[in-house]
Amino acid sequence: MSNRILQAGTGGGSSGSDALFNARRQSTISQAYTQSEYSGSEFDEQDNRWDDWEDEEGMEIAAAKCLFCAEVLPTAREVFQHCTSVHGFDFLRARQQHDLDFYQSIRLINYLRKQAQEVAGFDQTTTWALEGKEPFLGDDEYLRPVIEDDSLLYAFEDLELDDNDSDSGEAGAAGDNRDAAAGAASMFWMPQGDAKIMQRSAYDDVETTTELEAKLLKQLRHAEERLFAAEVQLQNTEMQFQEYRTRVKESFFDTLEDAASRSVASSALGDEDALAGVVVPPDEGNYYFNSYASSDIHQQMLNDRVRTEGYRDYIYENKDIFKGKTVLDVGCGTGILSMFAARAGAAKVLSVDNSDIIDKAGKNIAENGLENVITLYRGRIEEIKLPCKVDIIISEWMGYFLLYEAMLDSVLVARDRFLAPGGILAPSQTRILFTATSDESFLNDSVHYWNDVYGFKMSTMKENVLLEAVVDFVSPETLVTNTVTIKDLPHQTITVAGLDFVSDFELEMQRDDLLAAFVGYFDTWFTRDGKDVPLDVGISKEELQKHSMNGFTTGPVYTRSEETHWKQTMFVLQRPLELKKGDKVKGTFYCTKNTRNPRALDLRIVYEVIRVSGSSSSDDDKADLTFYLR
Template identity: 75%
Template sequence: MSSRILQPGSTSNDGDAVFSARRQSIASQVYTQSEYSDSEIGEQDNRWDDWEAEDGMGAEDTKCLFCVEIFPSAREVFAHCTASHGFNFLQTRQRFNLDFYQSIRLINYLRKQALVVNGFDQISTWTLEGNESFLNDDEFLRPVLEDDSLLYAFEELEVEEDFSANDQDHHPPLDTTILMPQGDARKMGRSPYEDIETTTELEAKLLKQLRLVEERLFATKVQLQNTEMQFQEYRARVKESFFDTLEDATARSIVSQTRQENGDEDRDPTAVMVAGDEGNYYFNSYAHSDIHQQMLNDRVRTEGYRDYIYENKDIFKGKTVLDVGCGTGILSMFAARAGAAKVLSVDNSDIIDKARKNIEENGFQEVITLYRGKIEEIKLPCKVDIIISEWMGYFLLYEAMLDSVLIARDRFLAPGGILAPSQTRILFTASSDESFLNDHYHYWNDVYGFKMSTMKEGVLQEAVVDFVSPETIVTNTVTIKDLPHQTITVVDLDFISDFELEMQRDDQICAFVGYFDTWFSRDGKVVPLDVGITKDELKRHDLNGFTTGPVITTAEETHWKQTMFVLQSPIELKKGDKIKGTFFCIKNINNPRALDLRIKYEIQRLDSVAEDHRHCRPEDKAELAFYLR
């Protein structure tokens, strides 16, 4: 791997919309001097069976958009808003053709107004013009109320669902031309009631009601078909977003050589199908010896795993261990030597052939069984007690291998089992190091006497993987994502986090810096935020672990280095000045192994006259986009 990752990109807001659709709240967890409390995004265990409440609205009471009244369902909230506040949300959404995100913004905007505008609860008429700026302001994608059921219930309701047969004289019948998702039109066939001649007013009224019911039944059938088709689309998109979208569609997991020879090729019903990886470029990149030598030479990494396993042999003795992405088999052999009764080693790269020979050469073939295939699809003979895996990428989440480890956890980990490592934490700080800015950005100002400014384009959108000297760190360090592996879900790996950095001395900021810490625990319990990664703290809390942050000696450096988000111009700041902002991290929509990252911040400078009073200049606000490809 090269030490710098170069990736072109754009500053399109499309990623914001995709991200916001996945997340409904923010995570803000600070490592040391944080003022924030844990507010992890969404539920930790969002399963399909959590959506079984009727209309998705029956789980808990819902507050009115304008006043403090509470109602048992979203339907009743919207009916109340229409009757008491003169605002019909469903008709307004249809009238202005508001999409999902605009509807979310509208709900949150009204929630915000109800909190800050005096007398807002007394409004008896409220209308929308359709061109309001907040409809396109991503600030209003962030929920105002925690667990606001309206944010997922409004799509279940139709504008006309509350019309009764008695309203037929005031509302026209449903249009019998229905548009399907593909753009096709379906027309309701001829009704058998059309030729009936009525002789009395009562017969005419009953016939009209019958026609209305018939039209509604037809519309309901078509809507059901639409919903089924949309659900299939949704499932396809989930697979595309969360798994390996570029994998060869013809590639299939191969169960171990022994199981194939026995003819046991029945598919595991718990297997998770994933989309293909065209060319298998990801797995092929791990087929060669050089990349494994680079990782094995990372002593912090390799000895961190070895020490945890050897210092806790009582945990491994007699247990069944699963090694996800086993590579050369080094972690599997550590586990076998520590006394594991059985080790199941899985990899989808050609390296597994060399791993098999390594294991035979060291005499562990009776303990370690190798399986070639993807963990999402492969069939294993039993549940396991421990899952070990070295899955971490640049900025922790690059390459998206944690997704596979979490799927392995859900498929194969026995109750009470543990993961190693058990927890990771993404940390965020700022550096005064301007070497990258000078060497790779300002370089183009004078190339043998020529200006080449156009070559600067896109350079600073490339997140830089390189070593940062600890002497250049000028702010405190905060946590922007805490990942307890026992409970976190795949959907939680896309995140938004607020942060607050404070200058520790008078200096400049040239780049934000991200890195991660890793913990191994004996029982899988969560490591509190106030527990650091120093050797003394690890020993005191009976933990193993290591950091990938800026360190003093080369012996402490890791192949992950640090990830730098370089600013176009240095910012001169004083001790006590603060940088407040929000960090966005999302898988790239076209390649889920890559990351799209965004930093939105403002500088709050200490007032030179009034102590502890801070002000923000217009030029001290920015929103920057970065990429890891």
């Protein structure tokens, strides 16, 4: 589970999306393709021509997309005619009948765009009616364009009903309505309660004498309204950012306590004094939970077949464990794990999430007829009250490098508060592994690139590029050392305090090659009894079958079908080490939560190269490196 998936769009909490990190690798290259040396003047001679101010028909030259389906038509008027004839909605008439002002019209267009993107079968709509009292007409969320450069947003004000669609009386009323709408648009209330008032237009007293002057005046007024709308959106954003900063300060800087106290304080279910001492993992203005509210991030995770089928197979192949039991799903998301458990025979499933996605989860559960088994709870697991203890806790909490996002902290609190004696967690154990690769591609793309940018050196751009650990796929054939465990996490017994760790490691070169980056990833086990998995038990299918367990790895694999959205985490060296077979890299790995943002990780690698006899040493044979995951 990882909110970084959000950055990938539809191209990881959790957290497959190659687009995100391919885009990151290409970011430095794309900078060279911004503005070239030559660009036309911002105030080109051609910009001063009167023909830039088109008449009403001229405004329609930009092609526009239908509000309901994928049809693209040459002009805005044709789009509205298409919406009327094919989808049964006359936008221009509805705007007149319901006296919609400029902002309500913008909201209506963006609302329909959003429905077309998210509602299955919306493109087949044949009748659609507007009552004029819909909540979205006052929802500022729909002032934000759904489609970039949406020409309908710029054209609708200049389109009137055709003469044969409105008699003279209606036209006169429409004119009065437009005047009233202009007056209504002169005031706009901010959603936080602070009012931003659009001042009286400087053009209100201008009298026009020609048709051209009237059209120019109308364009100026429209431009003034759009500028005001942009100012409102900017003010909204600034206020939200200030609120975000305040909450971060209150949650992170002022109230962060020692993580160890969370597990101790949350041990007693129903003990109000004990629960009062629980420290809730802070969140930046609810950003973390909001990042899991949209459907696309959940689709990315569900499309990770290794992840989703790993949970499904464990639950379905061990139905005897789930039959008649009470199950708690921590961070239920779409409800998929809850529904697996219900189908496996669980008597009761308690599904908890603090994101808006829980509303959709409820509909998913009802659609599959499981609402009598699954009960949804909105809130943080550290604060929420549940009706009983549970026999099994399931949760997909893993982040990049396993611990990014700190959701395991919440699962351990759930364990201490709600798990009955003898209960089990699924997954029951995870393990962070450490190895090294000879792959220099990221170093070349992100660092060496700046050595020659169209014939220019830009060395300053290299600064701090490699401080952030890189999440990307590593080819297994590039691994040059053995793999070691640097952190074993038995979920039944580990404490929150134990999630910050220091671990010694020793890697040995398997062949003569470069060591360009250290690599971290994690393995996951599901056991029937929650008992610890011995260190000598691997994650191969044969090992899992031998020990009657389920599980999966996020390590480097040879086939795309085995890759996960967690990928691997690389700690790239500034200069690769040239090593011989048998050379050893001894060191210590440090992993701690960031003090200002506990969902992020601060990482440190201190190492020394021990070369085989006869090998020459390098200045880089000893190093103390710091990295971070944000």
